[in-house]
Amino acid sequence: MTCHALALRVPASADPGPALDAAVRGWWPELPDRWPVLWRDQVPARFAEHRLRAELHRPVTEWGPAFRAVLLRYEDGGAHLVLVAHHALLTPGVLQDIAHVLLGHRPATEVTAPLGRDEPPKGPHRPRIDWATGEEGAGDRTGVVTVPVPAGAPAAALVLARYEHRDPGDGLPAYATVLDEVGPVDPAFSHRLPFQSAPFPLAL
Known part of the structure; x- marks a missing residue:
């Protein structure tokens, strides 16, 4: 499993830290190890695009905080809030709900943020x-199977x-992976990555 990420353009004066602290204590009161903190960073204007891309592709583990939240403030004004989560913990839909809570668009009490792996399809x-079960006594023999x-x-x-x-x-x-995103794209998000990297880095 891999991670997914999203970013929202926010005013430079925005500070979702207090909303984050209050929300995670309500969602996971018995799991303080899962409470994320808001990382804040000042970014020179000439590095804004590079830094945003780097944060969107920076992975998280499934064993630490439930997600990572980074507020990038740019010297020329404006900012991005970047959220990254592991697929084993939060679905993309839940992460979007969390983003709306952090920006004050929705109250935390209206959002459920269950932790845990999705059920298999x-x-x-x-x-x-049958044709792929193999034959222990075949040795080095080769064959052709029409599929x-x-x-x-x-x-x-x-x-x-x-x-x-x-x-x-x-x-x-x-x-295969079924994404839980249906309907029109939410204009609140400037960037959405269903997967930071290919979910199955294999050559078939």
């Missing part, structure tokens, strides 16, 4: 692929299962 699947186009998805799942050291028959390897 539901639906029919074939737990084993119809519809088998591409199971093949990708098989590769991912092996990549993760999983038995394809034990569960459902994920070979």
Whole structure:
């Protein structure tokens, strides 16, 4: 799993720190280790674009604070609030709700921010692929298997299962990601990264 990020253009005088401190204590009162802090930084105007891009692509772990919040203030006026979260902790939709709370667009009590990994996709699947089970006594023999186009998805799942050291028959390897963003793009966000990097850096 990877991280996702978003950025919002805010006035230079904006300070979402107090809203952040109050909100996280309400969302996760028993998990102080998950409470993020607001990082503030003054950025020279000539480095604004570079620094914003760097913060959007700076990953976080799933073991520390629930997300990272950085306020970049530019010398020539204006600022960006950058939020980054791990997919295993917060969905992109929840992170957007959090951003609106920090800017005072919504009260924290109207937003739920559950922590935890999403449930795997539901639906029919074939737990084993007959032509890919292998033959222990085959040795160094090679062969050719004709695979119809519809088998591409199971093949990708098989590769991912092996990549993760999983038995394809034990569960459902994920070979695609469903984004929970539907409808029109929210104009409040100047930048949105569903993934900081390719979710599956593999060549199939």
